[in-house]
Amino acid sequence: RCYGRVEGNVLILYRDENVANDGKARATLTGMVHGGDDEVQATITLDGAWVCVDDVKKSIVVQQSTQVMNAVVGVDGEKSAVKKGEKLYFESCDLMQKWASVLKDRVGRKFADAYELEKKIGEGGFATVHAATARRDGARVAVKLIRTGELKQPRQRLYLQRELAVLRVVKHPALVGVLDVFEAGGIVYVVMELVAGGSFHECVFEKELDVDEGDLRVMIRTILDALVSLHAHGIVHRDVKLRNLMMPADLNPEGVRLIDFGLAALVGAAHDVDVEMELKSDCGSSYYLAPEVARGEKYGGKIDVWGLGVCLFVMLLRKFPFEANDMKATLKATRAGEIRFHRHERYHRLSPDLQNFMKHL
Numbered sequence: 556r557c558y559g560r561v562e563g564n565v566l567i568l569y570r571d572e573n574v575a576n577d578g579k580a581r582a583t584l585t586g587m588v589h590g591g592d593d594e595v596q597a598t599i600t601l602d603g604a605w606v607c608v609d610d611v612k613k614s615i616v617v618q619q620s621t622q623v624m625n626a627v628v629g630v631d632g633e634k635s636a637v638k639k640g641e642k643l644y645f646e647s648c649d650l651m652q653k654w655a656s657v658l659k660d661r662v663g664r665k666f667a668d669a670y671e672l673e674k675k676i677g678e679g680g681f682a683t684v685h686a687a688t689a690r691r692d693g694a695r696v697a698v699k700l701i702r703t704g705e706l707k708q709p710r711q712r713l714y715l716q717r718e719l720a721v722l723r724v725v726k727h728p729a730l731v732g733v734l735d736v737f738e739a740g741g742i743v744y745v746v747m748e749l750v751a752g753g754s755f756h757e758c759v760f761e762k763e764l765d766v767d768e769g770d771l772r773v774m775i776r777t778i779l780d781a782l783v784s785l786h787a788h789g790i791v792h793r794d795v796k797l798r799n800l801m802m803p804a805d806l807n808p809e810g811v812r813l814i815d816f817g818l819a820a821l822v823g824a825a826h827d828v829d830v831e832m833e834l835k836s837d838c839g840s841s842y843y844l845a846p847e848v849a850r851g852e853k854y855g856g857k858i859d860v861w862g863l864g865v866c867l868f869v870m871l872l873r874k875f876p877f878e879a880n881d882m883k884a885t886l887k888a889t890r891a892g893e894i895r896f897h898r899h900e901r902y903h904r905l906s907p908d909l910q911n912f913m914k915h916l
Contacts, residue, residue, distance in 0.1 A: 557596055559643075561657055565736055566617070568596040601661045608655045613645045615655055666737040666744045672698060681705035686749060696734060699745040703738075715743070721816040725788050729781035731801070731812045750812045752802030759797060759870055766808075766870065768909055773808035775916075778863055781813050786856040792816065795862030796843045797869060841882060842875045846892035864916035871913065872899045 557568040599617060607616040645651035666672075670687045677684035682701045689696060701715060726732070735746035758764040766774070778800065785792060794815060803810030845861040847854045868876050877888040896902050896914065905913070 559654065561601075561661060562734070565733070566599045566601055566658070568599075570596050601658065601664075606655065606658045606662055608651065610648065610651075613648055613651050615643045615645070615651060615658065617643060617658065664737070666735075666739060669735065669737075670696065670698065670744075670746065687746070695749045695751070697731075697747045697749040699747065701743040701745065702741065703743055704741045718745075718816040721785075721790055725785055725790065727781045727784045729777050729812055730784075731814045748812070750801035750810075750814075751804035752806055752810075754798045755800040755802060755811075755866060755870065756797035758802055759873070768906060770808040771867075771870070771909075774811045775863065775867060777809060777811050778813055779860070782856070782859050782863070786859070790816075791854075791856050792859045792862075794840065794843075795859050795866065796840050797866050798840075800866060841885060841889075842878065844886075844889050846889055849886050849889040860916060864913065867913055867916060868894075871905060871909070872901045874899065 557570060560567045560569070601617070609615070643654070645654065669691070670689055673686040673688065675683050675685050676697070682699050685698045685700065687696050687698045688694070706715065731748050731750060733745060733747055735744070737744040737746075752758075753762070758766075778795075782792065782795075792813070795813070799813060799815045801812040801814055803812075843862045843865045845854060845858040848858055865876060868874075875885075876894045877885050879885040879888055896910070902910065
């Protein structure tokens, strides 16, 4: 028993906690909204799918095309709720017709019809990021182009699945949301909010931007609040770093965003059968590693807070806490976990409150 919702060209089903399950092996939609923090049952990409309506049985078949996810991806990365070609049942014919209208409108959309792709603004691994403009209303967006033919390893596909699943499941103002997903010609187009001010890394090392203490408090509080939301959903980001924190074009401290959820891990065996391996794996960027990660120990959400603390350290002191002559020495210092704040001249310029906050973060 589910609520349903369409975002862009993605159908999301939420468990309806207020309606008892009738015991039948089917997904019955009870509404067109979702119930707040209700559990996500599944997501399904409508790009290239076809929709068949059965008025007698009050059902709709949504048949997916072949895509990078191969089947519906739920929050646990496994097939769930609605499988490829499964029927969706409805409580009334009126509700079914409303859904049929919405779904048919979305299945025929193509990326080039909806967006105009522009210059490349980022690149990494098997993906590039471009600016783009929505043809419907002129809205500025960012588009990540993922070359599926280069996803040779199962783990690479898993990272893609995770990023899309996390951004659909967790809604927070400081998380860059997915607006649309398309696939054509071996490329997945992930349309996202455009954050045009650049990464914190660019602001610190290229623009040499100095942020006053008041604005810094707002930025850190905003990202911490986003991490609280992730952790409440059992998700550890695992790669909080300056390059994954984005600044808005107007430099409004409340507009900072956290991006890149490819390394995110779902905590708890109910979500991820390999959670023990995932939460002991070497992840993230070496300079941001928490001591427990460097030591190969099991870890949790605290490593995200540590990563944010490293970001704050670098923004204020212009050095990494465990920066040594080579990576081996850096990892050795990280495993020890002892930070000598007083050795940094800039540290003594900070207010006592900020010094204390940074030590505890």
